[in-house]
Amino acid sequence: QVQLVQSGAEVRKPGASVRVSCKVSGYSLTDFLIHWVRQAPGKGLEWMGSFDPEDGEAISTQTFQGRVTMTEDTATNTAYMELNSLRSEDTAVYFCATTMVVKSNYYLDVWAKGTPVTVSS
């Protein structure tokens, strides 16, 4: 079974950037589509986009287009999500997630524990 392990909590000031990592263990990173989902305090799940480490193709929702960058380091089997121009509304837990079933949008049955990001002056 693939496992996803994320980096630890981050605190940033408004206007700054944050990079969250998601390390894949047990399999090659390029076997999966890596999805990024966030959850603001007390709110629901919001899909941010997905990233194919094999070809570098990234899809993001309109909400995040121009502000999010998804990359990978195949040497360390790690995917990254960077969000810039942070504002207080970006305070949330950021999850990476995937499925082993198919390399396309489907269900998400493998989740990392999440990375809390706090944006505060």
Next chain:
Amino acid sequence: DIQMTQSPPSLSASVGDRVTITCRASQDIANYLNWYQQKPGKVPELLIYDASNLRSGVPSRFSGSGSGTDFTFTIISLQPEDVGTYYCQQYDNLPPSITFGQGTRLEIK
């Protein structure tokens, strides 16, 4: 973009009750609909995929139905451990998109 409208936003029911949550898509999504449970402080867990398929290991008191634009998630006999928030999620690949419903918070009376 496909919008998902989930209802009710919250629900309080007694142990043993039948609980129903609905999810409506803004356009036909066939059966491309999944259901998740998120317990407080935990990550979401997949319960139902492709509208009506029970994930292996998930108790049979959970079920899903529907196709097209209207979907239903049911717990036939509510248990105390079912407390949490439930989300529907649609998916598509042409163009690629995933959308979650707003969630339904379920508590025990």
